[in-house]
Amino acid sequence: MKSYLYLLRVAVLLALAGSMDAQVAVSANDGKQVRPGDDPPGIRPDTVATINLNVYPPKVLATIPVPASMIGPPDAVAVAPDSSFAIVTACQKVDPTDATKLLPADTVSVVDISDPEKPRVIQTASAGPGASGVSFNPAVDLVLVANTSGSISVFSLAKKKLTKVGDVQMEDGSGPTDVVFSRDGKKAYVVERGGDRLAVLNVDGTKVTNTGQAIVTGASPYGMAITPDGRYAVNTNLQGAIDPNAPARRPMGGAGVAGGGAAVAQGGTEGQVPVRRQPRSGTITLVDLQTNQVVDSAQVGPTPEHVVLSPNGRYAEVTVANGAASSLTDANYSTTHGLMLVYGVESGKLTKLASTDTGHWCQGATWNKDSNEILLQCATEHHIEVYKFDGTSLSMDNKATVKFDARPGAIATATNQ
Numbered sequence: 001m002k003s004y005l006y007l008l009r010v011a012v013l014l015a016l017a018g019s020m021d022a023q024v025a026v027s028a029n030d031g032k033q034v035r036p037g038d039d040p041p042g043i044r045p046d047t048v049a050t051i052n053l054n055v056y057p058p059k060v061l062a063t064i065p066v067p068a069s070m071i072g073p074p075d076a077v078a079v080a081p082d083s084s085f086a087i088v089t090a091c092q093k094v095d096p097t098d099a100t101k102l103l104p105a106d107t108v109s110v111v112d113i114s115d116p117e118k119p120r121v122i123q124t125a126s127a128g129p130g131a132s133g134v135s136f137n138p139a140v141d142l143v144l145v146a147n148t149s150g151s152i153s154v155f156s157l158a159k160k161k162l163t164k165v166g167d168v169q170m171e172d173g174s175g176p177t178d179v180v181f182s183r184d185g186k187k188a189y190v191v192e193r194g195g196d197r198l199a200v201l202n203v204d205g206t207k208v209t210n211t212g213q214a215i216v217t218g219a220s221p222y223g224m225a226i227t228p229d230g231r232y233a234v235n236t237n238l239q240g241a242i243d244p245n246a247p248a249r250r251p252m253g254g255a256g257v258a259g260g261g262a263a264v265a266q267g268g269t270e271g272q273v274p275v276r277r278q279p280r281s282g283t284i285t286l287v288d289l290q291t292n293q294v295v296d297s298a299q300v301g302p303t304p305e306h307v308v309l310s311p312n313g314r315y316a317e318v319t320v321a322n323g324a325a326s327s328l329t330d331a332n333y334s335t336t337h338g339l340m341l342v343y344g345v346e347s348g349k350l351t352k353l354a355s356t357d358t359g360h361w362c363q364g365a366t367w368n369k370d371s372n373e374i375l376l377q378c379a380t381e382h383h384i385e386v387y388k389f390d391g392t393s394l395s396m397d398n399k400a401t402v403k404f405d406a407r408p409g410a411i412a413t414a415t416n417q
Contacts, residue, residue, distance in 0.1 A: 023369045024116045025051040025058070025413045026086040027377065027384065028068035028077050029406035032094055032102060035380070037328035043099060044405050048088055048109075050116040051375070053368045053413065057386060057400030058375060061117045067093065067107045067124075070379055070409020072148065073177045073191075073223045074306040074319070074364030075133035077412040080140060084114040085122075085160050086412070089131040089145055104129040108145060108153075110160060125162045127153035133178030133223065137185040142206060144188055146176040152190060152201065154208045165206045170199060178223045182289065183230030191221045191235060196242065198224065198235065198287065215292045217285045218242060223306055225416075226289070227345060228313040233287040234345060236304040236318065240280040241297065284318055284343070286350050295348045301339050306364050309345065310371035311415040315353070315389070316343045317365050317374055324360040326380055333380075338362040340376060342389060356394040359385055364411040377408030384408055 031044030048066040052059045067090035069076065076089045093105040108131055110123040130148030136157070137143075143155040143162060151169050155162040170176055175194030181203070182188065188208065190199040197214040198221065218237025226233050282304040286296040303321035310317070320339035325332050338358040344351035359378030362385075366375050374387040374394075386400035 022083065022116075023053040023413055023415070024061070024079070024083050024113060025053055025366050025375060025411055026077050026079050026088070026111070026113065027051060027404070027408050028066070028070075028088050028410040029404050030068050030070035030379075030409045031406035032092060033070060033379065033407050035327040043094065046090065047404070047406050048086075048111055048119065049404065050113055050119050051384075051402065052116065053373070053375075056373075057397065058384075058402060060402055062119050063404075064111075064119050064121070066109050066111060066121055067105065068406070068409060069105065070363055070407050072130070072132045074377070074410045075178045075223050075412075076131075076410035077364075078134045078136055078143075079113075079412045079414045079416065080136065081414050083116075083414045084112070086111045086113055087134050087136075087143060087162075088410075089127065089134050091130045091132050091148060104149065106131045106147070108134070108155075108162065110162060112160065123161055125155065125164065128167065132176070133180075133191065135180050135188070137181045137203065138183065139185060142185075142203070144179045144181070144208070146179040146190060148175050148177060148193075150174055150176065152176060152179055152188075152208065154206065156206050166208070168201060168208050168210055170210065171195065174199070177221075180224055180226055180233070183226060183228070189215075189224065189226075189233060191224050193220050193222060193238070196221065198233070200292070213292070215287055215294070216242065217287060217294055218283050218297070219280075222304070225307055225309045225316070227309060231289060232295075232345065232348070233289055234307050234309065234316050234350075235285055235287065236300075236307050237283045237285060238303055240283045240299065282320065284316070284350065286345065286348065288348065296350045298343065298350045298352065300341055305362065308365050308367065308416060310367045311369050312371045314344060314346065315367075315371060316345050316350070317341070317367065318343065319358075319362050319365050319376060321361065324362070324380070326361040328380060333360065336360065338378070340365070340374070340387065340394060342394065353392055354389065354394045356387070356396065358396075359383070361407075363409045366411045366413050366416060369413075369415055375402075375411060377411055379407035379409060382407055384411075
């Protein structure tokens with residue numbers, strides 16, 4: 001009996017140790033985006049899926065109905081550091097009077113994933129219209145949501161419950177798509193697609209205010225991530241670098257641009273944002289958060305949807321739409337493809353390490369905890385592709401692909417930066 005109890009105790013301890021080291025990805029999947037060739041056709045339920053990354057190939061543990069949207073940045077999921085819950089936003093919903101139309105949504109869902117095989121929605125809250133990028137602060141007691149309608153919603157967080165404590169109104173036309181806390185939690189950076197910049201917020205407890213400072217990064221910035229040491233931010237610019245020969249398109253006020261010299265160097269007047277030119281190759285930029293200056297950039301291809309840093313902080317994965325078809329029946333489906341690129345991030349430099357063709361209309365991506373495996377959401381195919389990364393090359397494992405009914409559109413783990 002004693003030996004049996006001893007073995008049972010060891011088994012329990014091993015199970016607990018395994019659960020502490022577990023890594024779960026949360027994928028938000030949009031069923032509202034109808035395209036020709038879908039089988040079955042028509043609208044499907046939005047869902048959230050939990051995926052076990054501690055096994056290979058990755059395994060879907062559960063899928064439950066939760067409002068989700070793939071139109072917008074793939075930063076619409078945030079997973080708590082202890083992987084016990086996730087927050088999922090939805091910026092669109094079906095028009096209740098006309099199922100063929102979509103309306104702006106403000107939905108924020110809290111999903112308990114403490115048992116990832118039995119996830120459950122424990123709260124539904126409202127942010128602002130176009131609720132998109134979502135982030136926790138380092139203390140996990142404050143949550144910010146970027147609303148494309150022009151505000152940042154502020155929620156306090158306690159015992160997995162959100163309480164709305166205010167909104168930060170951004171400048172008209174700024175179009176916030178994402179918001180990310182600094183590593184010390186004292187600042188937050190708002191990705192303003194309409195403003196071609198990262199706006200800087202001050203965070204003091206639950207009081208969040210706009211400092212009026214901003215960092216011009218490129219045309220139509222979309223999403224961002226901050227390195228583990230807090231020194232640098234990497235962001236995507238859908239339409240690439242600012243055109244140095246274009247006139248300013250919107251005044252911002254001379255005091256409104258931190259690092260205004262960078263704007264001048266790109267051909268604008270200090271305090272103004274130059275006009276974008278279309279179409280063009282998108283870029284990623286590396287920003288030194290100590291000086292609020294862009295220190296490096298790289299062209300990555302048309303429409304960089306997502307950038308996510310590896311847990312070890314050494315690599316940045318970039319998902320590039322590259323004009324890939326959004327429908328299986330598109331005449332260009334067989335000749336177009338998306339792109340995945342991996343850049344080294346070190347000492348203020350971006351170094352291209354690997355690239356590969358991917359599926360179509362690809363959205364979010366996430367790394368495993370060992371920084372050698374990437375999951376990529378491809379909306380046209382309704383699946384997640386799995387890639388191995390060895391530091392210099394990427395290879396897709398076709399046998400590891402994960403299928404869904406709805407279109408995967410945002411994904412995260414607790415180690416997303």
